[in-house]
Every structure is written in structure tokens, then in C-alpha cells.
Amino acid sequence: MQYSRKGFWIFQAAAFGLVALLNVYVFWMGRGGMLPYISGAVLIAFGVLSVCAFFRLDEIQQAEHMRVWAHGSVLGALGAGLLIPFLQAQPDLLDALADMVHHQRPHRPINYFGAGFILLCVAQVAGSGIVYLAMRLRRGT
């Protein structure tokens, strides 16, 4: 695949734009029964657009992205794991997290699973951000 800086930003902007649109949808329309399906579709589209963006980078940038995601994902997963003792100490926190997926209690197991999945995704993105910043600082750029 050819390197294209413009192509990378177009796909990246489209991916994050979709997530922003999902948030706007939730804000205006509320959390209806279709939300899990819409969220799933947005997640898949986000993944496809991100992969398209990745292949618009040159090989040096791709290698750096892969390093950032590999280390960031592990860091994020470990960080999310650190929450387990807090969740055991405060069961309300677990329900508060599941409210993100479905705000009517009692929650079904799928709601807890969804909350855990979202938490892990967010933690991995945050971990990748931390690793990216650390690499930039170490490189001095």
C-alpha cells in the first residue's frame, strides 16, 4: 500500500468521526434497544477504518504504531486488571459501569460483559497514548 499522509488522516478522521456521531446519537436519542447493535456496527466500522488508515502509513510509522499498540495494550490490560480489587470492594461501581451499557437495573450478564469490554478498550487506548507519549519524550520530538 502506498504511503499517503492525507489518506491516513481521512481514514483516521472518519473513524473518530463515527465515534463522535455515536455519542451525539446517544445524547439526542437516548439509550434505546438498538444501541448495542449500533455500537457494535460503529465498533466494526471503526476497526476497518483504522486498519485502512494504518496501511496509509509508511513502514517506519507502521512499525512504530505496532510497537505503541503492543505495549499500550498490555499496559491497558494490566491497568484494567488493577480495577478488580476496587470492584470487589465496591460492588456499586460495577453496576455504575454496567449503566454505561444499559441503564435499567438489575443488569443482565451481557451488560456486565459489555461494560468490561468497553473498559478494556478504553484502557488499551489510554495505555497506547501513554506509551506513545513516552516514546516521543524519549526521542525528544
Add this chain to the structure above:
Amino acid sequence: MKNRIKVLRAEKNWSQAELAERINIARQSLNAIENAKADPSLPLGMRIARVFGVRVEDVFDLD
């Protein structure tokens, strides 16, 4: 891996941006290669050598 990109670039009077455009990579990536902070793949190394009109071993050398 050591390289002579900076020297060859100066001989041709090319900026980093100009060379990066010729070999179709980002200027930041070329900077990383030039400063030995990243190693290019063999095809990219050959592309770099080709734009300078030299052999790969005239551009890159093992430490």
C-alpha cells in the same frame, strides 16, 4: 545500522522533505532512518540507494 544518507543528500543538495517525497515516506521517518533510530526494510533501503544512483552497501553499513 550506520548510513550515509545525510552525506549523499548533501551531495545532491536535497532537503529531507525532498528525498522523503522521492522515496514516498514521511519526512519524520526519513529523519529517523538518517539518525539511525530506525532501520529500513530491504526494499526501502534499495529504493533509497536507487534514488542516489548507488549500491545499497554504499548507503548502509553494519555498526
